[in-house]
Amino acid sequence: MIESINMKNIIHILGLAAALLVAASASSQIRPVAYVGNAHSHNDYSRNNPFTLAYSLGFGSIEVDLFFRDGELYVAHEAKEISSERTFDNLYLQPILQAFKDSEDGYLYPDQGQLQLLIDPKTDGTAILNVLTEKLRPYRNHFDSKNNPKAVKLVVSGKKPRAANFADFDEIFFFDGDLGVHYTPEQLARIGLFSASFSSVSKWNGLGRLTEADLKKITAIVDSVHRLDKKIRFWATPDTRTTWYEWVKLGIDYINTDDPIGVSEFMRNYPRYAYQEQAPYVPYQPRYSAKPGAVPRNVILLISDGAGLSQLWAAAIANRGLLNVLNMPYTGYLYTGSTDNSHTDSAAGGSALATGVKTRNRHIGVDTLGNPVTNIPDRLAVKGMVSGIVSNDRVTGATPSSFYAHVSERDLSDSVARGLLDSKLSLVVGGFHPAFAKADSALLRQLRGKGFDVQQGVAGIENSSSKRVLAFAEDQVSQEWDKLSKEQGRIRTDYRMIEHAFLPSVKFLETQSGGNGFFLMVEGAKIDGGGHGNSMPFTVTEYLSFDRLVGQALEYADADGETLVIVTSDHETGGLVVLDGNDKTGHVLGRFATTDHTGIPVPLAAYGPGAEHFQGFVDNSEIAKRIYGLLGVE
Secondary structure (H helix, E strand, C coil), X not given: CCCXXXXXXXXXXXXXXXXXXXXXXXXXXXXXXXXXXXXXXXXXXXCCCCXXXXXXXXXXXXXXXEEEECCEEEECCCHHHCCCCCEHHHHXXXXXXXXXXXXXXXXXXXXXXXXXXXXXECCCHHHHHHHHHHHHHHHHHHHCCCCCCCCCEEEECCCCCCHHXXXXXXXXXXXXXXXXXXXXXXXXXXXXXXXXXXXXXXXXXXXXXXXXXXXXXXXXXXXXXXXXXXXXXXXXXXXXXXXXXXXXXXXXXXXXXXXXXXXXXXXXXXXXXEXXXXXXXXXXXXXXXXXXXXXXXXXXXXXXXXXXXXXXXXXXXXXXXXXXXXXXXXXXXXXXXXXXXXXXXXXXXXXXHHHCCCCCCCCECXXXXXXXXXCHHHHHHCCCCEEEEEEEEECCCHHHHCCCCCEXXXXXXXXXXXXXXXXXXXXXXXXXXXXXXXXXXXXXXXXXXXXXEEEECCCCCCCCCCCEEEEEXXXXXXXXXXCCCHHHHHCCEEECHHHHHHHHHHHHHHHHHCCXXXXXXXXXXXXXXXXXXXXXXXXXXHHHHHHHHHHHHHHHHHHHCCEEEEEECCCEECCEEEEEEECCCCEEEEEECCCCEECCCEEEEEECCCHHHCCEEEECCHHHHHHHHHHCCC
């Protein structure tokens, strides 16, 4: 399998290499920052940094081949590789003892992780074990895993003694079990794990999937070993990400690898790259009653910030293959590039959607020269229509502000917020920004003077007596949200604001429109954060929330009969690739190529009167233009 190496991986590898050079010249070992207990460093001694590399990566199992010659234990795979400096003492025993010395709590790994050292005798196993017994006697407590949970677990493989002789050796030694051998209870107690050649079970090359027959054989083997309360490892396995993921699914206890950096990255990131939805929902079933050629009175534009096709599809797999957006009959893709970059930011992307004019990154509501451009709400006001925006980002976020502000720099939040003073918007719902609190809330007083009823939360929107509402409302989360943080995958969201704001918003706009129609933009802003943080759980749960919003919009469109619903994104974030999934269990696995935006075209879908105008490959600046055309706005 050929894989691209992005800058993040290059930096990780270079950083690791630098750390290893420091360790090689210092008296202390690298303290692992993580424990990857089910990773096995196959033929570990063959690498440039025996033990040190695998240990620094947190590998739970490390393999060493031993030759006994002239009273010394040498580390090598073949006799011709033996050299005087490559001894067991130099490459493994002393580094392990140093690691214990450097440990603050007596454990070699974080989270009380234990190291397994798989010893593979290449000459007479009995002789090697006798020598090892004497070498380890002064440090026996560090290797007595039976009585010391902090100790290294020694498992003897290769030319190991016969099972009948297990009891002849110190109890610090366990043995690698053979499948199909009947062990007595006493012998089984000395079995540390079972190992088997993968080629004896399957010819799979690690790409695609296992055949049904091979899958059944492997599953039966794994289950039989686990029934004995033992662990299992296959050696001579394909060393691909597909294999690693398959082993995780099958419950194989050790991933046998010659790519320690790759497996370490895969396993450490697995919680962020995998997700399983526990509470799937049934999407709304549309009526499909709109006829081609019909003209809408209302337009609802739903923007899934940062969502490309992979984000959509990952969410679909998690929700058992079903989404509201998948029920929309007209589909296509949106080109998202800005005028100065192949991949847009939310400012330029949002501005293209809001104004029909492409611009530079970081520009909001202005052209490439910084000149203000009329947005959808202001243009539709000429026709007597009212407009609203809802976002679970701050009100001043790049996407929502594209529908009211005109600035050449998105970070000028004070100027962005003041853009509301000249906007024709009737409804603004989103998170609070300190810009609204400056100068004793002078801006809020001015906004009230412009007719805005300033509220907290969404409960009072529908019943407001004012013709304009500014509601500060946010999701309720377990910790502060930072879209650039990799820790956001741990955030628990108890209240998803956009799902609760939709119906009050359309009811309010209905009332204020006086029958002239309305435009509503709702943004699911935090899907973007899942991409920036490379978190599959965050990405999928945010998209599912957005899709439930889509379901509400479709149901409203059916009940109203004159509402066009458009679903798209401002850009894709993260370069997500869906590697595997199961739409029966809701489990999905992916991998991100970047923490930045990409230029990948994003999905476009439409439903209701006029939906046929939103299909095929379309530039993002065309959305506003086609809305204008349908509504008869110049």
